[in-house]
Amino acid sequence: MAKNTFGSSITVTLFGESHGAQIGAVLDGLAPGIPVDEGSIAEKLMLRRPAGAISTGRVEPDRFQIVSGVYEGRTTGTPVCIVIPNENTRSRDYSVTRFLARPGHADYTANCKYHGFEDHRGGGHFSGRITAALVAAGAVALSALEGKGILIGTHIKRCAGVADREFGDLNADIRALSESSFAVLDPEAGERMRAAIGAAAAEGDSVGGVLETAVTGLPAGVGEPWFDSLESVLSHALFSIPAVKGVEFGDGFAMSDMRGSAANDSFTVRDGKIVTRTNHNGGINGGISNGMPLIIRCAVKPTPSIYKEQDTVDFSAGTDAKLVIKGRHDPAIVHRARIVADSVCALVLCDLMAQRFGTDYLAP
Amino acid sequence: MAKNTFGSSITVTLFGESHGAQIGAVLDGLAPGIPVDEGSIAEKLMLRRPAGAISTGRVEPDRFQIVSGVYEGRTTGTPVCIVIPNENTRSRDYSVTRFLARPGHADYTANCKYHGFEDHRGGGHFSGRITAALVAAGAVALSALEGKGILIGTHIKRCAGVADREFGDLNADIRALSESSFAVLDPEAGERMRAAIGAAAAEGDSVGGVLETAVTGLPAGVGEPWFDSLESVLSHALFSIPAVKGVEFGDGFAMSDMRGSAANDSFTVRDGKIVTRTNHNGGINGGISNGMPLIIRCAVKPTPSIYKEQDTVDFSAGTDAKLVIKGRHDPAIVHRARIVADSVCALVLCDLMAQRFGTDYLAP
Amino acid sequence: MAKNTFGSSITVTLFGESHGAQIGAVLDGLAPGIPVDEGSIAEKLMLRRPAGAISTGRVEPDRFQIVSGVYEGRTTGTPVCIVIPNENTRSRDYSVTRFLARPGHADYTANCKYHGFEDHRGGGHFSGRITAALVAAGAVALSALEGKGILIGTHIKRCAGVADREFGDLNADIRALSESSFAVLDPEAGERMRAAIGAAAAEGDSVGGVLETAVTGLPAGVGEPWFDSLESVLSHALFSIPAVKGVEFGDGFAMSDMRGSAANDSFTVRDGKIVTRTNHNGGINGGISNGMPLIIRCAVKPTPSIYKEQDTVDFSAGTDAKLVIKGRHDPAIVHRARIVADSVCALVLCDLMAQRFGTDYLAP
């Protein structure tokens, strides 16, 4: 586990920059024989793609190519490399502001770490663009898990001050979300979110939100205490998603205000199976899955790219400066990030299952 | 990185069970020549030790022994193993309830994973008792960081509905906290917290809280995108602490309701150094430190061990059951967990600094 | 470290199959600012490319493309992905013998592991073809090390019963080897080797050999006992090269017949620097470099692809069978593998230096 590679038994390695030739992912360790459907990958990429007034004007066709690891439509068991060319880049948007640190972005910290050699165009390696590769790899993982009866879905729980309804029948909700380009359970809440995003955009501003992910069908007994607890590994990967600043499980921060008698999920036997009556712990006790659905929430900060003039520094000159960001940006990314959250959770769970049950486990 | 070992350049390995012979930690990869002060380790262990009416009756002397890796008072550069014997165990408290899953605890999930071979006494390997070893190792890490001008401190931001004051002068606050056995910045808030804990205890119940950690002096440029972002690695380790159900950085979940213009931390030059005017991002941009203080919050759920009768199952018989927990338990652990949070952050930062600047970096 | 990714601070990830669309490597963790010369990569690939009568008829142009991690001719510090398309494939050569295990090859073991889903064409992921990606990544590593005064060179110490001369002036020998397409120190020995290879080829047979690698300029103090000893990490990577069946350091197996008084390298001070008078230990004591040149030897078995009829099994039918291998194969690979050995050593040493001295160490 290091830098741009994540996982133990099943690993994903990311590469690429916003304005470089290609971005991509290498997905290694998957069981052989898993069907790989290019149409399904394309669908997931479509869910990530910007759309309409509430998204950036840069629309990439995401013409991905699987260059290894798949033979006759199935995984071979050796590394799957998926590359996606960058096609719609306008690097000149960035040359004027080369040394002006965009507040909230990685420009300044990248410079501290890479000493000016970083590819700064469009955020370079730090760009949300790279999540397209994560989604392509995640699509394979999601479909492998589905083959084992494990479903993952994410909705926009809150955005720009508008709340979606609570999760209800999880499997039905997850299936509905998988076909929704703006992932809300309550369409009317979705309308109000889009309006609020549009209003912020009209002022040259941006908004954030909270993503809530549910996982059903995960068997009990997955997770490796102490340091590879289910929460540990999931949060590690989720905090890799740009703009995520908080992660919580079950009732999360709200549990800190509860009493034990309210927060404990009491067990009972239902249809011969041990379950809990409530799920405040989000399906995890002691870092190990308990057979109940996982509930995970990510706080997504507002897109740092805004059109309002901002105070900043020229980190080359070491002087204060004013910045007006040009280029094409999203007033919100929460609706695009939901499929990234799904993907990341799928990759982590595939890895943990393969560690727990062996490298052939995910084979059909 | 696997199971009970964490880290890349500097690793910590935990072992032990609540009622076993010894618990301990192996701390590997530390630079040679770092002074190791047994008194300072004892002090940190004292901060973790239960005290008085708001803590468990099981008080362990924590007579630790450094059995390797320290020679003539300094680290040798090879593994430091610290062992702590368990002395005050009352295993009979657990025999009656062997197969009754304590709600909120790892009893049932451990059984799913370890098939009944787990040492169940007192929670076994899942017990908060093991954090004593983490604190002993963390004490060495904290002192190594202090030698490089990096300070870490945690206060109880909220407990049982009572809020502490905000962080002010961070270095002063951290120094004050290091000498406080109940880590609040506002002593009066501390009084009210203790009263609230006591009230819950009197009802056989328990409470949770929020820990807030500040780190000062960390240089800019530390963190390894994508997957070893500073948030990723810190959250990975923090979610290993029992009862932590949420982790956030900077304004965390509150950022999801902000607009970009409010959430972005604008840069400026102050005394020749690039800083941000605000610190909503908690010292991290793009997964890399920006030179501002790190701000980290952990949600700690209420102690699952309560004295009220609870519904549960006998997972051996597969039947519903009633459980009344005996034994000695904490009505809150947030005041004991603060030094665990400090320790975990210190271990992670030592590791990331050694990766970034080399294995000799922390040498004096 | 897992499957197709190797390294801790600097990692290389391999992907691709002999007859798939592309092979490639992701090289992550390199310091920013290292010059990347495509001409130098092309040169190294040329040294690996089959040539003339003693090599396979499949000649690939190796038109590599750097798709990420290099900007304006220098490393950015983020992952360098190099892809190489497969262009000259003749997959039909393999269809008839799909289930006939080629003796000495991975056909049968791949089938045991991947259950028939492996891409079997031309050895698939097990093909020596994939070493082209390793060489491309290694070329960047070799040039980074050269920038720090560290030189690596490999000669064919023995092939088909013919011995090359011993290493003499190492730096001069290494420079000579870097320009030699058939890596021997004694051209006359090279002539005899080629003749012997040709003789074996004429009989439809193949030969093996021993590669000897020297590394000069490595500082003392590199290597991480116990488990990441210099020998451990180098051998781990070298045994990944197909056909390598033995690895030794210094006098290696010959030391087992020596007495301590003969095998010990006595120290002396020369020009103010501590050196050893002899180098039986190959520059490594206790798993750590001692400042003397590293000496490493790899035993390369004869190419398993021979044209003689062989006894084997049809592992689909579970019956004995006769096999006559068609396709295009090398009667020896030792002369092509020398640059692979250089590459692997360079990648390992870059990684160990970055771990030891920090991620910026290799920057110019």
Next chain:
Amino acid sequence: MAKNTFGSSITVTLFGESHGAQIGAVLDGLAPGIPVDEGSIAEKLMLRRPAGAISTGRVEPDRFQIVSGVYEGRTTGTPVCIVIPNENTRSRDYSVTRFLARPGHADYTANCKYHGFEDHRGGGHFSGRITAALVAAGAVALSALEGKGILIGTHIKRCAGVADREFGDLNADIRALSESSFAVLDPEAGERMRAAIGAAAAEGDSVGGVLETAVTGLPAGVGEPWFDSLESVLSHALFSIPAVKGVEFGDGFAMSDMRGSAANDSFTVRDGKIVTRTNHNGGINGGISNGMPLIIRCAVKPTPSIYKEQDTVDFSAGTDAKLVIKGRHDPAIVHRARIVADSVCALVLCDLMAQRFGTDYLAP
């Protein structure tokens, strides 16, 4: 995987110094329910213990204690920590020669790496003494493998110029070796070896040898190309054993002089099972086990501690010096290292099997 921790699913972490308080090992990731027999651990430690005229006068009782991870005689599935106190130390033997680098030892390189803070007494962390902890952990691994029908045994193939007979009936040979304190297959060869060791000792000198390990019962399909090939991972661990300078598999270096037609192991069907007629490849094709016995050889250099006067340097003063080693040393370690080789192979194979077949695989 870093420094003193090895493995992915099952890891071993070593700690301790020759003259420190305790040495030990943490063995993590073992399946729950594996019987742990302290008698069997004691037996393996006995095989490592020096004995009689051909060994050091320092005899440690090796009173090990299992302090965690075993409950009611079986593994719990959580970390097993075994500590062994050092009891028979004579540190004063080392004070005079503090800065005189013993040729062939790690004194000088440790100083380069640890800057003088290393515990130098008796070789400190580099001492062969630490292998006692490896053997204790290995004993548990050996017995877990035996439970799955996998046997491991090592004989002294050559020592001081005397050769043992070849392996014959492997399972019978392995069982015989397990009860032999001087691991030869031909007792008469053993007599001559001991005489030759004694002769060298009488001259104040030392000898080396070659260890040959056989593994039977390993299923086909274990090993993870490219970088975690069976040879890669085994050699990584074997080169961690002090004094090992070469590792080869099957016919190893001898294969480099063979032709393909002789080196290829042809397949056949015997009793319905696919086997090879010969085993030049030592049970491994393409880095994956093929179901035949593994054959592994390690070159062990002569013990560097000899009583003859040697030329060396005082690395504190930077001057040439003469050294006469005092203390108690082995004139050969090959007979003690055989159980270390067994242990290391067992730990690696347990890990690879757990990765391949899941964390429960080794459970009885």
